Amino acid sequence: MKNIAIIGASGFVGSALLKEALNRGHRVTAIVRNPEKITLNHPNLTIKKGDVMIADSVEDLLKGCDTVISAFNPGWSNPMVYRDTQKAYSFIFEGAKKAGIKRIIIVGGVGSLFINGTRLIDMGVAEETILPGAKSLAALLYSLQKDEKELDWVFFSPAANIVFGERTGKFRLGKDDLITDSEGKSYISVEDYALAMIDEIENPQHHFERFTIGY
Template identity: 30%
Template sequence: MKTIALFGGSGQIGKLVLEKVLKEGYKVNALIRNPTKIDISDSNLNVIKGDVLNENDVLKTVESSDLVLSLFGHVKGSPEWLQTEGTDYIVEAMKKSDVDKIISLSGGGLPFPEKDKPKLADKMIRFIMKVAVPQILKDAILHAEVLRKSNLDWIIVRAPRLNNDKPKHNYRVGWVGVNASTKISRADVADFIVKQIESDEFKHQMPFVSE
């Protein structure tokens, strides 16, 4: 069974993903700034105390893994370029460790012009993001550029407004403005992310998952 390098495993979606992959028998190297936030005990879980902005911590997490799940994101007080710089470190560690595949989580504001066909409402949401949280949006866009230029097998999973509803398991996988709605449960996003571990259907793409 594969070993996963997990970043962001103490976040709301990250915890759900961690529970699912352990249940399915994967081994996990999880880099966590504060290990007390992980209350899961499993022989297949290796918790590494550290920071995604520390080159050595990232390398330690990736080097004995088969693929990467990058689910970390901004919280209050995060550095401005957290996602971009963290992704840079992860990509470099993957190249040093001969790890090819990375699945990254981002928001619906991140554009994928190849397939998106944003409607008026979608354009308004992006405009609001540019005004309200411009740095987070810029960081998401630059992190995507890092992955595009990496020559790795990357997937960026995007989602709209998140809630804590029970999973529906019949969510849609489309693009912004194409077969998409404006919300989804964190549980369904986690389900989709885990399904991508063994799938290359969306390699080099940014699927948009919604109800």
């Protein structure tokens, strides 16, 4: 059993991660700005109201946990999404270290994945509304690759399309290249993404690197 903190546990991906972790017997601390959005009742669930944009609060929010999953997202339509992503993650990493956390897994972006040597965000296919957020997550990955040597970090990029679906347990994992099916489509259910994330926590296969998933 792990003691897992999930930042952003009420969101689209975060709520799937929360359900998967609890169903597999882990203790979970859900860190959310609006606790009323979590309607689950579970003996292994602790809900903490908190905002990782407040630097001094992060250490206390994470204390007592051994692994952090961050599904933080300041909002794709937030005009300051790039700045807020960078700022929040600097606070998350600092707070995690102060709290004695050794491992953090980030719900990463797809834009920094490659197709035939070209990043998705350089191919002109991303919607303008999500491009700042995609660029911010790409910058976060590169910063981790260059500078973060203390926290055992993992950046888990989903497929190009992540949607509600089924928990099949049948998917492929990769590293830096977008995974597509035989028809060239790249997708994953949020349920299978969550399954693979908790698999990584229970049986670590990646350290100081990114990996990805798809059918």
